[in-house]
Structure formats: C-alpha cells, structure tokens
Amino acid sequence: MLAWRQVRYENRLFWRTPMAAFFTLFFPLMFLLLFNLLFAGDPMEIAGRGSFTVTQFFAPSLAAFAAASATYTNIGIGTAISRDQGILKRFRGTPLPPWLYMFGRVASGIWIAAIAVLIMITIGVVFYDLHVYPSKLPAVILAFMVGTGSFAALGLALAALAPTGNSAPAVANATILPIAFISDVFIPISNPPEWLVTVGNIFPLKHFVRPLQDGFSPFVTSTTPEWDHIAVMAIWGVAGVLAALRFFVWEPRTSGRMSRRRRPA
Amino acid sequence: MPAIEIRGLTKTYGDVEAVRGVDLVIETGEVFALLGPNGAGKTTIVEILEGHRRRTSGEVSVLGYDPAHAMRDFRERIGIVLQSSGINLELTVRENLELFGAMYPKRRNVDEVIQIVGLEEKADARIKTLSGGQVRRIDLALGIVGDPELIFLDEPTTGFDPSARRRSWTLIDNLRSLGKTILLTTHYMDEAQNLADRVAVIAGGLIVAEGTPDTLGGRDGGGVVVAFRVPPGTAGLPDPFASHLDESGGVSVEIEDPTRALHALTTWALSAGVTLDGLTVTRPSLEDVYLQLTGEHDSG
Numbered sequence: 001m002l003a004w005r006q007v008r009y010e011n012r013l014f015w016r017t018p019m020a021a022f023f024t025l026f027f028p029l030m031f032l033l034l035f036n037l038l039f040a041g042d043p044m045e046i047a048g049r050g051s052f053t054v055t056q057f058f059a060p061s062l063a064a065f066a067a068a069s070a071t072y073t074n075i076g077i078g079t080a081i082s083r084d085q086g087i088l089k090r091f092r093g094t095p096l097p098p099w100l101y102m103f104g105r106v107a108s109g110i111w112i113a114a115i116a117v118l119i120m121i122t123i124g125v126v127f128y129d130l131h132v133y134p135s136k137l138p139a140v141i142l143a144f145m146v147g148t149g150s151f152a153a154l155g156l157a158l159a160a161l162a163p164t165g166n167s168a169p170a171v172a173n174a175t176i177l178p179i180a181f182i183s184d185v186f187i188p189i190s191n192p193p194e195w196l197v198t199v200g201n202i203f204p205l206k207h208f209v210r211p212l213q214d215g216f217s218p219f220v221t222s223t224t225p226e227w228d229h230i231a232v233m234a235i236w237g238v239a240g241v242l243a244a245l246r247f248f249v250w251e252p253r254t255s256g257r258m259s260r261r262r263r264p265a
Numbered sequence: 266m267p268a269i270e271i272r273g274l275t276k277t278y279g280d281v282e283a284v285r286g287v288d289l290v291i292e293t294g295e296v297f298a299l300l301g302p303n304g305a306g307k308t309t310i311v312e313i314l315e316g317h318r319r320r321t322s323g324e325v326s327v328l329g330y331d332p333a334h335a336m337r338d339f340r341e342r343i344g345i346v347l348q349s350s351g352i353n354l355e356l357t358v359r360e361n362l363e364l365f366g367a368m369y370p371k372r373r374n375v376d377e378v379i380q381i382v383g384l385e386e387k388a389d390a391r392i393k394t395l396s397g398g399q400v401r402r403i404d405l406a407l408g409i410v411g412d413p414e415l416i417f418l419d420e421p422t423t424g425f426d427p428s429a430r431r432r433s434w435t436l437i438d439n440l441r442s443l444g445k446t447i448l449l450t451t452h453y454m455d456e457a458q459n460l461a462d463r464v465a466v467i468a469g470g471l472i473v474a475e476g477t478p479d480t481l482g483g484r485d486g487g488g489v490v491v492a493f494r495v496p497p498g499t500a501g502l503p504d505p506f507a508s509h510l511d512e513s514g515g516v517s518v519e520i521e522d523p524t525r526a527l528h529a530l531t532t533w534a535l536s537a538g539v540t541l542d543g544l545t546v547t548r549p550s551l552e553d554v555y556l557q558l559t560g561e562h563d564s565g
Binding site for chain 1: 356
C-alpha cells in the first residue's frame, strides 16, 4: 500500500539522519535532566496525592515541545531541503498523488512525535517518579493528536514559505524557540507582563503544553478534554493547511539552473 | 496517433522568450533527439511535455493527454530522467527502486532493472556512496522502473566516461527494441547519430533543422570534401582541383558532383603517374552541420 510505503520511507530517512534524531529525541531529554539538576530539592508532598518532583511539570511540557519539534521543525526543514535537492520534483513526475507524499511526511512526523513523548514519559516514570493518571490519558492523547496534526500542517506551511532549504532551519528555530519560552515549556514565568501572556496565548504551543501538563498535574482532576486549547490548535492547523495549499511548490527555488534560464542568453 | 504532438509552442520567462513557436511530431516507437547548445530551450520543451512546466501558448498532446492538466494515469505511462534531480542519499539503490516502482501499475522487476543499468554490485549500497556516473544510472533505472511507454531522457549521459556512455547507448537501444518512444536531449553529436531515428536541432528557442541524422541540414545532398596531396608544383591537375593546389602540394576542395570530379581526378593521376597521397572523400559531419546551424542563431 502506497500510503504505508511513504510513511515507512520517511521514517527510514529520519532514523538514517542522526542529527534530526538527536535533536528531536535527545535534546528535550537533556532539558529534563538539566531541570532536575537545577531544581533538585525535596519532593513536594501533596496531602492525599503523594510526593512529586519537578518532573511532574516538566516532563509533559518538554514532551509537548519534543512533539512540536518532531512535526513542525522536522517536517518543515526536511520538506524544504527535499524540495531544494530536487527530490520533490522527482516525486512530482511519478504517479504518486501529491497528497500521499504529504501524508507520508505528516504521519511519519506524528509517529516520531509519539516515540519522543513515550521516551520522555518512560524516563520520567523510571527515573523521576512521574505519576501517570490513566483516567486522564484519553484527553491527553486527543490533545496530542490534534497538536501534532496542527504542528505538522504548520511544518508544511513553513516548508512552503521558507525561501530556501538552507534558511528553513533558521526560520524554524527563530519561530519555535521564542514561542517555547513564552509558552511555559521551560520555566514557568512567575509574574510575566500581561502582553507577554497574551502573545503566548495567541500561538499554538501553549495550548499544546497546557492539556499535557494538566493531564499529569496532581491538582487537576477533570478527565474531560480541554476543548478551548484544542480549538486554538485546530485553528492554527487549518491555517497551516491553507498556507501550504496556497504556497507549496515542488520545484527547487534556488536551483542554479532556474536562475540561469531566467537570465537572457 | 503520434506519441507527441506540439503546435506553436511558446514559453516566456518574464520578458525572455525561451521557446518561440515550436512544431514537432514524434511517432510512437521513435527515438527522437533534441539537439542544441545550453540555453537553447531543450529542457524547457521537455519539461513542458513532462508536465513540470506550464506553457505560455500553443497546443501540446502527449500520449493523447495535455500534460498541463494530466495527472496520475498520464504519469503511469511516462518515465522521466531529469537533467538534474535529487535522490535520497540515505536510501540504497534497491530501496529507491522499490519505493518508486511501487507507484506504477506495470512495474518492472527491481533486480532486473538493477541489472539493466549495471548496478548489481551497488544494489544494497546507499546512494551517497555511489559515484556521479552511478547516480546517473540510478536516475535512468528510476525512469524505467515503471515500464513506461514514453521515456524522457534529458541529457542522460552528460558527464559519463566513454565506456559508460556506450553502455547507456546499448540500454537505450534495448528500450527502442521494446517499442518504447524515447525523447532525448543531448549536446553530443555522436549520441544523436548513434541513437536517434530523427533529430531536431534547436537554437534560440526555435527548431532550425529537423531530419534523420543522415539527412539533417542537407548532409545527404551533394557537398563532399575531397582532399589529397601531390608533389609541390605538380601541373596538369583537372578542374576544379588545379585552382586549389597550395604551395606544399595539398588540395582540399568542396565538390557538388563528386562522381564526375573523382573520375576525372583518378584518370588524370593514373595517366600522369602521380600518387594521390592521403586521398579522402568526406561528407560534412553532423557536428559541422550542427555548428553551422546553431552558429547562425547564436544571437538568440
């Protein structure tokens, strides 16, 4: 089946590109380790609920960040570079329907995001006493699916809008890293200025971090999905799809051949 | 129905006219070569036929489809070897062929394709370990893995060493014998001469000559060059050779009616007891014709 083949193909490429695998899977884990060293202290006792370490708050936020990297950053950079290398053009000349190529990229990104999240949670449980609340997991999984789907769409939009494959990593990092800082991924800012909170609320990452954090928070007992956060992510996802549909090209943008041909002979 | 039919094709990029009104008919089963210098418009034409580029005006029919609007069923029947296109360096030869082969309903056996392009020893090597010529061969392999009826080969052997080029020619000849239609672009005369049933020379976005490699540009017409040497100062040569005798005894004349002139020449030589050293009779090469044709259009 072609769809399955495309997903397998993208996965294979991911695992054979050690840099991408490193940044997606191990970078967020390094933060987890770092925060545990920085904020090490006695576990917090909460009456009737057990004792908790900072991991209870950081593991979910870093998992959201890792999932966003696996989709937005990886899909955006990978697709833009494939375009500039002429790989997309080769696919375009085959009977493979264009949407199936996109599907392969997106599904593989979500699959890798799931692996990144599972690694994060497993390490949290095994080494840092992370508590998991099974009754809240369905809401967490729903938020994960909508979140990764939206960030994957935004990754395709990034690929469509990045001027060249070389500039895609810069564009990806210049967007996701500042937003991560105002989305409570790394350090919850204690008394942020009002406008910074507003800016954080506009972008989708905070709305990805929240449902995951709440899913692991000992203070939140509700098991219903947080529809407001999910709606914001979905709106960004639709915007990403529209931008990708409007601006996506299959031809290399920076090919020397193109510019040569455009110059009068 | 012809495999490819083009009428009044034009393509402009901004204010640059890359293709300026091309008419062309390529029959099914034909090997057709588009010959021309870089920037002549060869690749633009081929990419319009492949559906990679939109034309500015004109009519185009490829296997009965308008490539500007054709989708999956059209692409199932064509094979494309672009002049340069990317390939995932981290996959092996076999993985690439399996991935792309699966997209076609009439795919060929992967091992067979690997064997056809002579990459058996590299079948399980990642593309990044291959030489440039080997990568070009996997390009070719990917172009034929779907067993297409019509194959576009955009400068398929550029950068090949002579033996690799010969092998590719053999491969293309085999495709011809399977009844495939092949449109190839090249700037190698010998390639067009060896492979093509018909050739069109393109320069400045226009077809300036079209014909079989043997008849192109009037090559089969009269004109031949007769050249030989005699001892300096030899007298009595028949016309028109006498007037072309240079100081060192060399003669080189272009002649419209070689049969008559050669008869006169050899009759004279035998009766005068003069040896015609290094006598050659040559037709202008395809390359001479090509250079002449494209030179006239250099301003384009």
